[in-house]
Amino acid sequence: MGRTPKVLTVAFQGELGAFSEVAARQLCGPDAGMAPCQRFVDVFERVSSGKASAAVIPVENTLHGSIHENYDNLLQNQLVIVAETQVRIVHNLIAAPGVSFKKVRRVFSHPVALNQCLDFFAAHPEVEKAPFYDTAGSVKMLMEQRPPDAAAIASSAAAVQYGARILKRGIEDDHQNFTRFVLLLREREARKRLASVKADGWKTSLVFTTKNQPGAIFRALGAFALRDLSLTKIESRPLRGKPWEYLFYLDFLGDARDASAKNAIAHLAELADFHRVLGCYPRGV
Amino acid sequence: MGRTPKVLTVAFQGELGAFSEVAARQLCGPDAGMAPCQRFVDVFERVSSGKASAAVIPVENTLHGSIHENYDNLLQNQLVIVAETQVRIVHNLIAAPGVSFKKVRRVFSHPVALNQCLDFFAAHPEVEKAPFYDTAGSVKMLMEQRPPDAAAIASSAAAVQYGARILKRGIEDDHQNFTRFVLLLREREARKRLASVKADGWKTSLVFTTKNQPGAIFRALGAFALRDLSLTKIESRPLRGKPWEYLFYLDFLGDARDASAKNAIAHLAELADFHRVLGCYPRGV
Numbered sequence: 001m002g003r004t005p006k007v008l009t010v011a012f013q014g015e016l017g018a019f020s021e022v023a024a025r026q027l028c029g030p031d032a033g034m035a036p037c038q039r040f041v042d043v044f045e046r047v048s049s050g051k052a053s054a055a056v057i058p059v060e061n062t063l064h065g066s067i068h069e070n071y072d073n074l075l076q077n078q079l080v081i082v083a084e085t086q087v088r089i090v091h092n093l094i095a096a097p098g099v100s101f102k103k104v105r106r107v108f109s110h111p112v113a114l115n116q117c118l119d120f121f122a123a124h125p126e127v128e129k130a131p132f133y134d135t136a137g138s139v140k141m142l143m144e145q146r147p148p149d150a151a152a153i154a155s156s157a158a159a160v161q162y163g164a165r166i167l168k169r170g171i172e173d174d175h176q177n178f179t180r181f182v183l184l185l186r187e188r189e190a191r192k193r194l195a196s197v198k199a200d201g202w203k204t205s206l207v208f209t210t211k212n213q214p215g216a217i218f219r220a221l222g223a224f225a226l227r228d229l230s231l232t233k234i235e236s237r238p239l240r241g242k243p244w245e246y247l248f249y250l251d252f253l254g255d256a257r258d259a260s261a262k263n264a265i266a267h268l269a270e271l272a273d274f275h276r277v278l279g280c281y282p283r284g285v
Numbered sequence: 286m287g288r289t290p291k292v293l294t295v296a297f298q299g300e301l302g303a304f305s306e307v308a309a310r311q312l313c314g315p316d317a318g319m320a321p322c323q324r325f326v327d328v329f330e331r332v333s334s335g336k337a338s339a340a341v342i343p344v345e346n347t348l349h350g351s352i353h354e355n356y357d358n359l360l361q362n363q364l365v366i367v368a369e370t371q372v373r374i375v376h377n378l379i380a381a382p383g384v385s386f387k388k389v390r391r392v393f394s395h396p397v398a399l400n401q402c403l404d405f406f407a408a409h410p411e412v413e414k415a416p417f418y419d420t421a422g423s424v425k426m427l428m429e430q431r432p433p434d435a436a437a438i439a440s441s442a443a444a445v446q447y448g449a450r451i452l453k454r455g456i457e458d459d460h461q462n463f464t465r466f467v468l469l470l471r472e473r474e475a476r477k478r479l480a481s482v483k484a485d486g487w488k489t490s491l492v493f494t495t496k497n498q499p500g501a502i503f504r505a506l507g508a509f510a511l512r513d514l515s516l517t518k519i520e521s522r523p524l525r526g527k528p529w530e531y532l533f534y535l536d537f538l539g540d541a542r543d544a545s546a547k548n549a550i551a552h553l554a555e556l557a558d559f560h561r562v563l564g565c566y567p568r569g570v
Binding site: 039062063064065066067068069110111115118129131132133213214215217218219221222224225226228229230231232233234235236237238 | 416506507520
């Protein structure tokens with residue numbers, strides 16, 4: 001019997017060709033199987049139930065901030081972060097073969113993507129914005145319905161996925177638009193992976209709550225500052241239904257298995273009402 | 286000559302009937318003039334140039350997090366926060382008069398709103414989601430085009446604005462969906478208002494940057510913790526184009542004119558590369 005290569009099936013939100021799929025390929029390689037899901041909760045359910053082996057979810061964007069919905073999903077599920085990556089959001093004007101730019105009068109995409117290409121629309125007033133569900137989904141729709149005067153805005157991966165053509169590349173107004181994605185595994189698989197992976201630098205993500213007392217967050221951050229651990233993210237979020245209590249997201253540079261990081265987390269546990277390590281993983285570039 | 290009542294003209298992003306208009310009415314009263322704008326940058330420009338007297342912008346949402354775009358706009362303009370309010374995002378199913386719920390087969394709205402009403406769509410599989418630019422804009426469109434089988438999802442203010450009817454109230458999945466809005470004035474008007482307003486409790490918002498040294502944020506928060514000032518928000522954000530430098534948003538409970546708050550801000554100024562007070566205003570309920 002030959003050796004069976006270990007192929008992951010990766011659940012993500014959106015259609016094939018979505019930016020989440022781009023992130024999934026960066027994190028899991030070209031051979032991974034892709035399991036597109038309608039909603040983020042479906043992504044978590046797919047992996048928790050064992051129907052997919054991994055999940056890739058966005059956690060923050062440079063323009064739009066943290067995606068609280070996915071931090072909620074992380075708290076409500078037992079999946080573990082094992083890797084991170086960034087995707088630059090490049091929007092391309094894409095059409096079915098045979099549709100030239102001169103013919104384009106309508107451009108379909110998700111409203112957020114349309115609104116990130118306002119310079120393009122200002123330069124081409126003859127072209128109308130047409131809101132659609134999904135960036136990649138708008139390319140899929142064009143290839144099925146073949147309107148002769150329409151294009152879509154989506155990733156180049158979406159053009160490849162559906163056999164469409166890129167008419168213009170990089171039409172987004174702001175080239176500093178990045179989304180950070182994380183790879184999630186079930187606890188058992190995460191433990192195995194952590195034991196075998198080598199890395200130059202590590203990052204640890206955790207969530208905790210404190211009572212709203214003056215200085216509570218200052219003392220909590222002391223657990224890290226007093227051990228010279230650098231934070232790469234700190235964010236407060238009011239707790240639903242509990243006025244004056246806060247949930248904090250915190251990322252620090254360090255391996256949760258090292259003594260100083262272990263001690264910092266134990267110190268935080270003394271000060272926080274609740275805390276959970278979401279994962280410890282090689283620091284992305 | 287009679288006394289001229291001082292009426293504000295308030296710029297906001299979206300169509301009349303948008304949640305931003307609901308916030309503007311909460312903040313400025315029923316008589317304020319409303320100046321709807323297409324983009325957030327237009328809102329800032331309208332007030333900076335003197336064409337409108339005030340702006341109302343969203344800064345954070347309980348599900349989607351901070352709206353970085355508007356923090357960028359606050360930094361790039363000289364407008365000052367003078368008040369805050371919260372709006373609960375209640376989604377209603379709205380149709381033109383004569384369209385009963387039984388006839389509805391398509392529901393138009395912004396995709397974010399459609400995705401916040403998935404329980405409704407799951408319970409009514411005969412109804413299709415139809416993405417549209419804007420929540421209030423979808424009601425306006427229904428009233429102009431009168432499709433016999435369509436409804437929209439928007440605020441009750443949008444139904445009132447365009448003379449449409451509410452078929453079902455509160456169809457959002459999550460009733461804990463709040464957006465925090467702030468009222469902005471030009472510096473001169475903000476100073477006048479601050480001098481005349483009385484309040485039981487105050488809040489101060491500021492932005493600062495620190496170098497990424499271990500403990501930098503810990504020391505910066507010490508300026509507030511050592512003076513027993515409570516934080517209600519702290520958030521880090523990577524600075525564009527400057528890896529390893531961070532911008533921080535911070536809100537604390539206190540009046541920036543009081544000695545301890547003044548000292549805390551002066552202390553922060555010693556530690557931060559850059560800082561700016563975005564405003565000092567009565568704490569919202």
